[in-house]
Amino acid sequence: MFKKLIAESAAKSPWLFHINAGSCNGCDIELVSVLTPRYDAERLGFKLAGSPRHADIVVVTGPVTTQSLPRVLRAISQVPEPRCIVTMGSCPQSGNVFRGSYSVAGPLSKYVHVDVDVAGCAPKPEAVIDGLALATKILKEKRGR
């Protein structure tokens, strides 16, 4: 019964941690605009956590540059289980216009298992809310295991 209580609560309070892996900041602006009074993701329980150890969902923006790759991987490894990784925008999914550059280490799915992709350049805040809601559902399934 306690497990059910925890699972129900976890679906209503997923905390986000945002990593910028070399992004142009377009997707970052759309992500923080989700937390402003216009779209207000906090009514669904989302909160931006300051430390990766506090987070459930990790949102990664930007093509993963070679300089940021070890740091991104270290930050993701600090997120406690169960966790969900969401890539935002087309850059971490495939590199977009930066693919093949000398400083881009490739799509994030080469290094960690990515759960949700939110495509767009940059995705609309409503699409980001959709992606986060899907990530919450996936978290619930992960917890059920």
Next chain:
Amino acid sequence: MSIILSALQYLGYILIFPGFLFCFLGGMLLCGIDRKIVAKMQKRVGPPVLQPFYDFFKLCGKETIVPAAAAKTTFLMAPLVGLAALVVIQLFIPVFHFSAFSGMADIIVILYLLLIPALSIIIGGAASGSPYAGVGLSREMVTVIACELPLVLVLLAVAKTVGSALGTGLCFSLTEIAAYQAANGSLILRASMIPAALAFLLVIPGETGNHPFDAAEAETEICEGMLAEYSGPPLAVYKLSHAIKMLTLTSLFVALFLGGIGGKIVNILALLGLTGGAAGALGVLLGAVVLFLLCALITIVCISLVHAATARLKIEQIFKYYWTVVSALALMSLVLAWYGL
């Protein structure tokens, strides 16, 4: 037999009211009300009032990661020490005329017990071995020192007022302060106590570490400061202590300055024709409800309103603010009380 009964009664006090369960429910509800009201002031919908409960249970279900550089036992035990100290403080604060343990302790005990939750978070941060925690805990130490001075002055002012009225010099016992207010009306209605009440209202967000005085736990600057390495159930206990501290400080304010309402409750119950044992139980229940509503009102005024209207202060600005403006207000009240006004 009676020993067992009284032991059970005291256990009930510790675990249910005004102990652990009351603190848990009341503190979390206050925290939820604060977040909701701040959201409404920022023209958005905000999380549901029960959101802190969801946060707490979710954190209980996450895994606990202990960093390799951390001192493990201290890291895991520190949050529990802070929580225990806060529940003990709440046990000592009278709920209008009902006092579970207030006969055993007075304001001085509460004053030094209030230091323990802040110390526990400092020690927890130090035990985690993270440089962010180091920055956070040095800021927290400065905040604690800043808030101590006006707090002591306010408590002295209240003690002197009640003491000189009762003829005993300085009266530190909370039960006697509550009884005095029940008989003679709230202390806040006296003109000399208003600066002290205002100073205490300004000390509350500093002590709880709420915006704009949360330089110690600044989220974006230093990755949550002292809590940077915590995850899972210990983090849940820290968030719970933060919520209970709000309840403790606001109920202390009610006990010190708004105690006259207790007398009104007794009058209402007498009007309804209830006396004796039944009046005792119903009076306690009514007292608890009224206490919670007053705490909510005070939270809205001094925590949420200040949160929504200001930006975060730097640590030296916090220190300067508390040791000049707020201390001056408290000192004014102390001087007026000393001259018997």
Next chain:
Amino acid sequence: MDFPFIKEAISQLFSKSSCAMYPAAESPAAPNYRGRIVYHPDRCIACGMCERVCSGNAITRRVEKTDEGDKITLTFNLGSCTFCATCADFCSRNAIEFTGDYHMVATKEEDLLVSGSFIKKPPAKKPAPAAKPQAAPAEAPKETPACAVVPREDGKPVSDPSKCVYCTLCAKKCPAGAIEVDRAAKTWALDEEKCVACGTCAEVCPKKCIIM
């Protein structure tokens, strides 16, 4: 320490929130929003222009030889697309359309691929002119004026040098960049590897001197 926003804070406490309550409330995209791509394979001529101008290398083309002709499949990878709409601008047949659908959330990479295919039949073989050239004008007055060139069998364009004025319009409009025209030297050359027989040069020629 002053409190600059106290008035707004208190007044907003009692006013309505300015949230757009998504996902409970519908939220359509602005007009001309460049969202999910819709590809119309029936209009496509496989000139390859979109593939060349795509900034994110999101378009791939696969050609399979079947009995009826070439089965050409174009795939648009939305996970690599920048939504700049350059492909739609350059498509001369408007086969690429950007809709207002912004819900592009996927758990598998396959969900982000938009593809379509069509069969490109080889052009019908034109019969070789049987009669002598001087008899042609009298027999078929409605046909295009007599030209001194014969159409090719593979359908690629051929230019009539007697009519061509070397205005270079065909070279400019060719999506494949397969035509080279030199005004000074009065030469017209076709790069057969690049040409995709889309017919744009024949359409734009002001003198109608190109036949496919």
